[in-house]
Amino acid sequence: MTLPPGKLFLVAAILFVAALAQTAGPSSLPASADHLVASGPAGPPPSLKISTVSKTSAKPVHRTGRKSQRTGSTAVADDWTLANDGKVLYLTFDDGPQVTYTPQVLAVLARHHAKATFFVLGREAAAHPELVALTRRQGHHIGNHTWDHPMLTHLPLKRIREEIFSGVKSKCFRPPYRDTNATVAAVAAANHQRQILWDVDTNDWEKPGAAAIEHEILRGARPGAIILMHDGGGTRTQTVAALDRALTKLTARGYTFRALPC
Numbered sequence: 001m002t003l004p005p006g007k008l009f010l011v012a013a014i015l016f017v018a019a020l021a022q023t024a025g026p027s028s029l030p031a032s033a034d035h036l037v038a039s040g041p042a043g044p045p046p047s048l049k050i051s052t053v054s055k056t057s058a059k060p061v062h063r064t065g066r067k068s069q070r071t072g073s074t075a076v077a078d079d080w081t082l083a084n085d086g087k088v089l090y091l092t093f094d095d096g097p098q099v100t101y102t103p104q105v106l107a108v109l110a111r112h113h114a115k116a117t118f119f120v121l122g123r124e125a126a127a128h129p130e131l132v133a134l135t136r137r138q139g140h141h142i143g144n145h146t147w148d149h150p151m152l153t154h155l156p157l158k159r160i161r162e163e164i165f166s167g168v169k170s171k172c173f174r175p176p177y178r179d180t181n182a183t184v185a186a187v188a189a190a191n192h193q194r195q196i197l198w199d200v201d202t203n204d205w206e207k208p209g210a211a212a213i214e215h216e217i218l219r220g221a222r223p224g225a226i227i228l229m230h231d232g233g234g235t236r237t238q239t240v241a242a243l244d245r246a247l248t249k250l251t252a253r254g255y256t257f258r259a260l261p262c
């Protein structure tokens with residue numbers, strides 16, 4: 001039987017998607033591709049979008065497996081494909097930089113040879129550029145957490161743009177309060193930023209005690225997990241203590257700690 005060219009293309013496209021689904025193991029499915037690459041030049045070319053997978057997943061995850069270069073002209077594998085390759089954890093710290101606690105977090109990370117990602121507020125980064133520079137110098141990465149930490153979905157588009165575009169330069173963006181929608185994701189993508197949420201919320205901002213925070217870190221640890229903590233926004237003594245203890249135990253379990261490719 002001979003198929004007309006249009007149908008041949010359709011068959012080829014289906015086979016290609018099927019092949020992609022086969023090669024991507026269940027642990028590396030791009031479940032949050034809809035969050036991450038809503039539109040704009042940072043998104044993958046149509047042939048690499050696996051939208052059927054992302055639509056069926058309720059849980060936002062954080063990696064697409066593949067993406068295009070910023071120009072959109074060439075498809076390349078990126079660092080995100082490494083996330084599930086071993087016992088790697090991605091520690092993230094929000095709402096800083098903060099004069100007292102950011103240096104303490106940095107000292108703990110250095111002691112444990114851990115790299116992390118700091119989602120900073122534009123206003124705090126502008127007030128403490130030396131802390132951002134110190135963080136970068138120590139090998140950590142910086143992400144954009146808006147200028148002023150608003151609930152973005154409550155704002156008109158113009159204000160959403162201002163909040164995201166006035167944040168720090170980075171390849172990553174994290175919406176305050178996990179408050180996001182397609183519009184927020186699209187504005188981040190237009191700013192060449194990938195939206196990054198998290199897998200493990202330690203609830204450290206509630207100050208439940210260092211032991212409780214440590215427990216949440218250890219309970220949530222699994223290969224590739226992104227863990228949320230805070231170095232700014234309040235007293236973070238408990239976070240610093242919990243981090244130190246958790247990293248000792250997780251290192252003994254064979255984990256290493258990397259910065260996100262921001």
Ligand SMILES: [Zn+2]
Nearest residue numbers: 094095176177
């Ligand atoms: Zn925050």
